[in-house]
Amino acid sequence: MPRVTIEVLAERLGLSTASVSYALNGLPGVSATTRTRVLELADELGWRPNVGARALSRARADAVGLLLPRGAEDVGAEPYYMALLAGIESGLAEAGTALMLRFVPDGADLAVYREWHAEHRVDGVFLTDLRIGDPRPALLDRLGLPYLVHSGHRIADGWRFGQELETSLLIDHLAGLGHRTLLHVAGPQTLVHEQERIQEVRRACVAAGIALTTVEADYTHEGAAEVVRAAVQRGPDVSAVLCGNDPMAIGCVRALREAGREHRVAVVSWDDSVLCETSFPSITALQRQPYETGRESARLLLSGLSGSWREPEPSSARLVIRETSVPA
Amino acid sequence: MPRVTIEVLAERLGLSTASVSYALNGLPGVSATTRTRVLELADELGWRPNVGARALSRARADAVGLLLPRGAEDVGAEPYYMALLAGIESGLAEAGTALMLRFVPDGADLAVYREWHAEHRVDGVFLTDLRIGDPRPALLDRLGLPYLVHSGHRIADGWRFGQELETSLLIDHLAGLGHRTLLHVAGPQTLVHEQERIQEVRRACVAAGIALTTVEADYTHEGAAEVVRAAVQRGPDVSAVLCGNDPMAIGCVRALREAGREHRVAVVSWDDSVLCETSFPSITALQRQPYETGRESARLLLSGLSGSWREPEPSSARLVIRETSVPA
DNA sequence: CTGAAAGCGCTTACAG
DNA sequence: CTGAAAGCGCTTACAG
Known part of the structure; x- marks a missing residue:
């Protein structure tokens, strides 16, 4: 079938393509009846x-990019990302903006940003998993490519993730169950938001009179199982464990089971998903609404692209209590 | 910084933009030294x-589309999709082709294909989860938008998914463990590949002398738990269960646990993921290499776009034996 | 082997 | 309120 272009419309209506364009774009310059x-x-x-023609003449791609930096396996293991992705895409779709998605190996990300910029593929990008000394913001600033750090807000010398509320939901819950000894299995400390969490958890534990031990793991269930196993052997009195994501919470429960303590130690996870829901025992977890926060991130980036960055809505996490919420 | 275009290159080199274009695209028409x-x-x-300029002049988007039709929750629950996504994207990226990803509510998909086509957004699309009487192929044929049914190959009057090998891996394994009674918890029978599986499983069970009961569930763990619960109450002699995906396998194990039989009944899952790996007991599952098959699908669609559809490689699933592989 | 020119389908000053 | 025209950055017959 013949492609219908504005020229076809113009001819059939006896108008110039300019008028047709004005009409289609809701611009002044045509009468109401013509429109x-x-x-x-x-x-x-x-x-x-x-879209090609429009992108060329408007010098805008009507697309934004998202790079998922970790291996496919890891990302696949965390349902959080799929929900986030769906939320971002849905927020973008409402504005007619497309999502460019790439999975890149470690270290290849900067080259992709340069490529996207040079090719006019995207008008902006999302950043997730901001690392300490992350080179991405500087590169993007230099390129003049707008970006949004998911869940972050800018402060003087970097980014903050505002996790005070989430932290108190978790710690207050454990304190309320009577726990006075906590093992915090944190994610990689190369991540800005994980360092921030450690500080927040420390503060909350001091306030709640909880003795805290912090260990680092790599967001995998194997890694978490290992550190929990070691911790249980070292001090069999651990009464509660806080895990940085859901695969780690699963690994933690497994390590506790090996020690015959899976129904005696409280476990809470910083992320919720079907993993926590279907675990045995099922795991109390923070429902962080990745789909909704993804939509919000999309709206924020779009606001920035159209000239004025909006303030982010406060996060609305809630705790889903499950079987691992055992008292001390 | 000033945009570098072929005009800039041409000026600096004292050439026409045509020569520059020929050189950059590896076309004849320029000397080796000029190139x-x-x-x-x-x-x-x-x-x-x-990309806009190139798309416009070449009348090609250098992008292909993928619609994930189910709600964000369901898709997020199945790690299979994230790995598939990563594989597809990686296969496309090697050819410089972008992936357009959309999550659409039921029924909205046809409109998106029309849009993509009219906007020249994509050169082709992937189809997953082909349904009985699926209207998508007909629409795409009509639009002239090339498409690939993931894991499928065309036969006279539709599509086949070639699941004989996968079926025998699963059934032979259970037969080898001595099972003679099987409950098949199949996915939605609106899906072509699920109907095909039912046939294949029936055939394999007849060959292996296994008494088969087939029930349908909705790919969720709750749905599967319900049908398994009912089946166990009806006939407490069920000795093995085959589940159509990993969330259903998890639900099955839960229902068996409620009946105190989780270590007595064999469970195998048609998909593997961290869900099966971390379940307790851990679940024997078919590792279908979604990342690799995604890459293969990408290459196949790209071959079709460049004019000659390649034959798909045979699938290379293997069974990962875990704790639910208990003998009869 | 190289260049001048038209064209892809839009947008957008500018003149009427 | 409307139209003729240039321009976005490429590609590609066509003529030299």
């Missing part, structure tokens, strides 16, 4: 702008 | 084609 005629014909013929 | 000079300068200045 209606244009819109009706466009609708009837199923006209849609050729 | 080298062009490529070197392009590299030095970091030139990359403006």
Whole structure:
């Protein structure tokens, strides 16, 4: 079938392509009746702008990029990312903006940003998993490519993730169950938000009179099982464990089971998902609404692209209490 | 910084933009030395084609689309999809083709294909989860938008998914453990590959002398738990269960646990993931290499886009034996 | 082997 | 309120 372009519309209506363009884009410069005629014909013929042509003339891609930096296996293991992805995409789709998704091996990310920029592929990008000394913001600033750090807000010398509320939900819950000894299995300390969490957890434990031990693991269930195993052997009096994500919470429960203590030690996870829900025993977890926060991130980036960065909505995490919420 | 375009390159080299274009695209029409000079300068200045301009003049988007039709929750629950996504993207990236990803509510998919086509957003699309009487192939044929049914191959009147090998891996394993009674918890029978599986499983069970009961569930752990619970109450002699995906396998194990039989009944899952790996007891599952099959699908679609559909490689699933592989 | 020119389908000053 | 025209950055017959 012949492609329907604005020229086709213009010819059939006896107008110039300029008028048709003004009409289609809701710009002044055409009478109300002309506009209606244009819109009706466009609708009837199923006209849609050729994205290439529009991108070229507007010097805008109407697309934004997201790089998932970790190996496919890790990302697949965390349902959090799929929900986040779906949320981001849904927020973008409402504005007619496309999502460019790439999974890149460690270290290849900077090259992709340069490529995207040079090719005019994207108007902006999302950043997740900000690391200490992360080179990405500096590169993007230099390129002039707008970006949004997911869940972050800018402070003088970096980014904050505002996890005070989440921390108190978790710690207050454990304190309320009577726990006075906590093992915090944190994620990689190369991540800014994980360092921030450690500080927050420390503060909350001091306030709640909880003795805290912090260990680091790599976000995998194996890694977490290992550190929990070691901790249980070292001090069999551990009464509660806080895990940085859901695979680690699963690994933790497994290590506790090996020690015959899976129904005696409280476990809470910083992320919720079907993993926590279907675990045995099922795991109390922070429901952080990745789908909703993804939508919010999309709206924020879009606001920035159209000239004025909006303030982020406060996060609305809630705790889902399950079987691992055992008293001390 | 000023955009580097082929015009910039042409000026600096004292050439026409045509020659520069020929050189950059490896086309005949320029001398070897000219080509080298062009490529070197392009590299030095970091030139990359403006995708909008290229799409417009070539009438090609250099992008393909993938719609994930189910709600974000369901998709997030199945790690299979994230790995598939990563594989597809990685296969496309090697050819410089972008992936357009959309999560659409039921029924909205056809409109998106029309949109993509009219906007020249994509050169082709992937189809997953083909349904009985699925309207998508007909629409895409009509639009002239090339498509690939993931894991499928075309037969006279539809598509086949070639699951004989996978079926025998599963059934032979259970037969080898001495099981003679099988409950098959199949996924939605609206899906072509699920109907095909039922046939294959039936055939394999007849061959192996296994008495088969087939029930349908909705790919969720709750749904599977319910049907397994009912089956166990009806006939407490069920000795093995085959589940259509990993969340259902988890639900099955839970239902068996409620009946105190989780260490007595064999469970195998048609998909593997961290869910099966970390379950207690851990679940024997078919490792279907979604990342690799995703890459293969990408290569196949790309081959079709460049004019000649390649034959798919045979699938290379293998069974990962775990704790639920208990003898009869 | 190289260059001048038209064209892809839009947008957008500018003149009427 | 409307139209003729240039321009976005490429590609590609066509003529030299």
